[in-house]
Amino acid sequence: MTNQQAGGPPLEGAGLTLGYHGEPVVHDAGITLGAGAITALVGPNGSGKSTLLRSLARLHRPDAGAVVLDGHDDALAMTPTAFARRVTLLSQSHPTPSGVRVRDVVGYGRHPYASRWRRTDPDGPATIDWAMDVTGVASMAGRNVDELSGGELQRVWLATCLAQRTGVLLLDEPTTYLDLRYQWELLDLLRDLAEDEGVAIGVVLHDLDHAAAVADHVALLANGRIRAVGTPEEVLTADLLTDAYGIAIAVAEDPVTGKLMTRPVSRHHTRATHPALATA
Numbered sequence: 479m480t481n482q483q484a485g486g487p488p489l490e491g492a493g494l495t496l497g498y499h500g501e502p503v504v505h506d507a508g509i510t511l512g513a514g515a516i517t518a519l520v521g522p523n524g525s526g527k528s529t530l531l532r533s534l535a536r537l538h539r540p541d542a543g544a545v546v547l548d549g550h551d552d553a554l555a556m557t558p559t560a561f562a563r564r565v566t567l568l569s570q571s572h573p574t575p576s577g578v579r580v581r582d583v584v585g586y587g588r589h590p591y592a593s594r595w596r597r598t599d600p601d602g603p604a605t606i607d608w609a610m611d612v613t614g615v616a617s618m619a620g621r622n623v624d625e626l627s628g629g630e631l632q633r634v635w636l637a638t639c640l641a642q643r644t645g646v647l648l649l650d651e652p653t654t655y656l657d658l659r660y661q662w663e664l665l666d667l668l669r670d671l672a673e674d675e676g677v678a679i680g681v682v683l684h685d686l687d688h689a690a691a692v693a694d695h696v697a698l699l700a701n702g703r704i705r706a707v708g709t710p711e712e713v714l715t716a717d718l719l720t721d722a723y724g725i726a727i728a729v730a731e732d733p734v735t736g737k738l739m740t741r742p743v744s745r746h747h748t749r750a751t752h753p754a755l756a757t758a
Contacts, residue, residue, distance in 0.1 A: 487549060488513050488678035489534055489565060489646045494543035496529050502541065504530050504702045511646060511678040516668055518689035519682045520714075521699035522723050527682045528570065528650050530699070534680060535567040535648050547646075562590035566642040568649040572635055574624050580634050581619040584610055587641030601643075609640040612667055614660070628655035636664065640671075647671065649681040653688065665692045686727075690714055690738040698722055714738050 489511040496504040504526040511517050511534075519527040532538040534545055536553060545553040547564060566587070575583065587609065588602045610616040613633045618626065623634060632655045639647065649668075653661040669692060671677040683689045689696055689710065696713040698706045700722040706713045719727040719740065726743035 514676040515694040517695045518693035525699040526702045565646040587638040609637040613637040686740040
């Protein structure tokens with residue numbers, strides 16, 4: 479169940495120029511998040527990935543350009559509650575409340591559905607249960623969040639976002655702090671949300687292999703500009719990645735999954751002893 483409406487892409491940024499203190503850091507960027515699809519934003523540190531994602535979440539007002547919902551709604555003109563019922567963001571960091579139980583924190587995600595005049599939220603309890611279950615935190619429901627590890631806390635915040643039950647989900651480096659198992663369980667969950675519920679997902683990822691494995695579309699940023707947008711096969715090429723990251727990067731097919739895998743070629747690697755790197 480999503481809150482998507484008919485008319486156009488669930489979320490689109492057009493001609494976005496973004497900056498800090500008058501200095502532009504993202505230049506004329508355009509990105510579209512389609513229903514039922516995952517779009518990964520990749521690129522080196524400082525390329526503008528998180529700033530672009532935050533602008534789509536209305537946390538960074540553009541100096542130029544527009545953020546549009548469903549092809550016609552000006553996202554920047556919407557009330558906070560109306561926007562929060564349609565778009566949610568998992569940011570990189572959160573203040574950790576002290577003495578608050580996991581279930582109560584996940585319940586924060588239901589804030590768009592309550593008001594001063596409407597205290598009841600009939601869908602809330604079941605939605606909170608679902609969000610905790612799919613993120614693997616149901617067994618922690620009664621624990622205080624300030625007792626959790628970084629990885630556990632990251633999953634709690636993801637559950638809080640899912641409890642919002644929006645048609646657009648934005649995530650900024652969501653695999654941070656997660657161990658190998660939960661990294662891939664999270665990526666599988668994103669695919670489930672896209673394929674089974676039609677959620678439009680935009681996600682910043684540092685791991686190029688994660689992007690290759692999970693994304694339908696990839697946007698490659700470097701120096702504040704989108705260098706390429708397309709399928710993983712179109713964007714995650716040795717030439718494009720090598721140019722963007724400033725280091726030789728080889729691309730090959732994973733013999734197990736059939737997905738692309740990337741390998742940087744450092745000063746201590748030699749292509750002669752690494753056949754998979756021969757294309758770099």
